[in-house]
Amino acid sequence: MFKYNDDNFIFDVSWTSISTHSKFDELFKKTWIEKEEKNLFRYKYKSQNVVRLPGKYQFIKVLNIDRATKRRTPASFHKVLQPFDDSLFNFTKINHEEYLFKLESPYNSCENSSDDILAINSSPLGDFHSLILPKISSKLPQSINNYSLHLSLQILLLSASPAMRIGYNSLCAYASVNHLHLHFYYLPYKMYLETCEVEYLSGSCYIIKDYPGKGFVFFLCSIDKILDLVRIF
Incomplete structure (x- = not known):
């Protein structure tokens, strides 16, 4: 425990x-x-099969054949x-x-x-x-x-x-x-989303500005705000 x-x-x-x-x-x-x-x-997971793709967003590509063939159905x-x-x-x-x-x-x-x-x-x-x-x-x-x-x-x-x-x-x-x-x-x-530009929406919520997929960002700066953040959902 x-x-x-x-x-x-x-x-x-x-x-x-x-x-x-x-x-x-x-x-x-x-x-x-x-x-x-x-x-x-x-x-056994093989981390050497990880490749960072070129380009602005620096996506990560992973070759994991075992997960496709050996996982539980x-x-x-x-x-x-x-x-x-x-x-x-x-x-x-x-x-x-x-x-x-x-x-x-x-x-x-x-x-x-x-x-x-x-x-x-x-x-x-x-x-x-x-x-x-x-x-x-x-x-x-x-x-x-x-x-x-x-x-x-x-x-x-x-x-x-x-x-x-x-x-x-x-x-x-x-x-x-x-x-x-x-x-x-x-x-x-380190991923692009960790430092990407965001636009303020409301409260602790921001909108991701430049990314192929839409999404929200929530900021948590202190432990006394954790329950407030959870209640948003």
């Missing part, structure tokens, strides 16, 4: 100190490597919102050896934080690719909510690395399991 509070949150990270690790980074990477040594993954979904179906594969059915550790903090201790679990992604698509499993035994469908967003922001702030990335994809957007989860991994490349 990893216990944390406000004192563990890190707001200032830099690409000039990419090798800096927090207590969370150290425990997470150490435990992840131990799982790899136990052969709990379907394959994804379930088929026809709607973005579907009820949880216990007869299908879900994360309560994986080998518990794939769990990294549980999370506990003052934010969620009253809501059974021991049910918030980090687990390896047995078919990794990046360095240390893992899963955030909020309230795993509640068997929530793959639909992001305030609780899972709040938990994910906390995990992001626990890392001292600018390479930490957290992502979410819904059903019908390549999510392969209808059980609430988010992805996180370390991508050791």
Whole structure:
């Protein structure tokens, strides 16, 4: 179990100190490597297959044949919102050896934080690719909510690395399991979106001005604003 509070949150990270690790980074990477040594993954991710494309946006291209050929067969979904179906594969059915550790903090201790679990992604698509499993035994469908967003922001702030990335994809957007989860991994490349020009919209929300895809940017500058940011969604 990893216990944390406000004192563990890190707001200032830099690409000039990419090798800096927090207590969370150290425990997470150490435990992840131990799982790899136990052969709990379907394959070993090869970071040498990453290529930065030329051009203004400096996109990253990854060749990962193993994920296409060795991953668990994804379930088929026809709607973005579907009820949880216990007869299908879900994360309560994986080998518990794939769990990294549980999370506990003052934010969620009253809501059974021991049910918030980090687990390896047995078919990794990046360095240390893992899963955030909020309230795993509640068997929530793959639909992001305030609780899972709040938990994910906390995990992001626990890392001292600018390479930490957290992502979410819904059903019908390549999510392969209808059980609430988010992805996180370390991508050791500075991305265009980290410094792109934005236009103020309202509150803490800005609009990305120059990018092939439309999007919003939200600024979080202090821990006392985290709940306000989560409530926007």
